[in-house]
Amino acid sequence: MKLVTAVIKPFKVDDVKTALEGLGVHGLTISEVQGYGRQKGHTEVYRGAEYKVDFVPKIKIEVVVDDEAVDDLVSAITTSAQTGKIGDGKVWVVPVEAVVRVRTGERGSDAL
């Protein structure tokens, strides 16, 4: 299994969620973060205003999935979160060695 983490523009969360539903993703976790990429020091537009500050608000999405679902998941996030403007975000994939559903104690793919 893998943990796919995406840091995206906040107004794109609904589009990404819809795209993931289309893939049959059963669960995900989001949180509020801030960050910057290559253009730090330059301006980035957020809610119609130009940000000159270093840190811009973003949403982090985390999804644990089976190995065979990773490629489609990463593609779906990338496509659905894309505006073509700077600051669209970053996606990364980390290995997961075990997953458990707390309610039942199920492990592995059955826990997803």
Next chain:
Amino acid sequence: MKLVTAVIKPFKVDDVKTALEGLGVHGLTISEVQGYGRQKGHTEVYRGAEYKVDFVPKIKIEVVVDDEAVDDLVSAITTSAQTGKIGDGKVWVVPVEAVVRVRTGERGSDAL
């Protein structure tokens, strides 16, 4: 070493903390997140109210531990966070290649 991440019901944090203390866990990090599992679209109860919205508030707990402590840690979290109702949460385990204690620069198990 491993990073154990758990996403649980907020009112269960104290129970989980107590369980981890019993195991001799020396440190942990928590944050506020939101998420959904398999019943998205259906209702999930939070603070006595039924949530029909997609995202339900959860707490994420992160603990870096030695390899030999992982199984007991995952079991303790699962047991102490369990209510038997949907939405109890998810636990996953990721490999950690290095750990440092900032104050001293210690590395590896000594840094835990």
Next chain:
Amino acid sequence: MKLVTAVIKPFKVDDVKTALEGLGVHGLTISEVQGYGRQKGHTEVYRGAEYKVDFVPKIKIEVVVDDEAVDDLVSAITTSAQTGKIGDGKVWVVPVEAVVRVRTGERGSDAL
């Protein structure tokens, strides 16, 4: 590639950011977390006040970098976040199997 995660004292974020800029780090993500280390139950000073509560506010910094940059990055974070007092923080390193820049779809080192 690796994901370097640091949990540090909030007032040290600027120092760490400056240190990372000096290394040519192009992007990072921060979030508000809370935690405790070995002295839980004892007091830890935050904003001039002694905290007797369990959880102390911290900032989590996450940076995805190329393998060859990890050692310098971890050293720079450790040095710049250090005050010498308890609660200075923890740094850990996790393997990353893929990275994508959302705007362009670039992958691997080109995406950093």
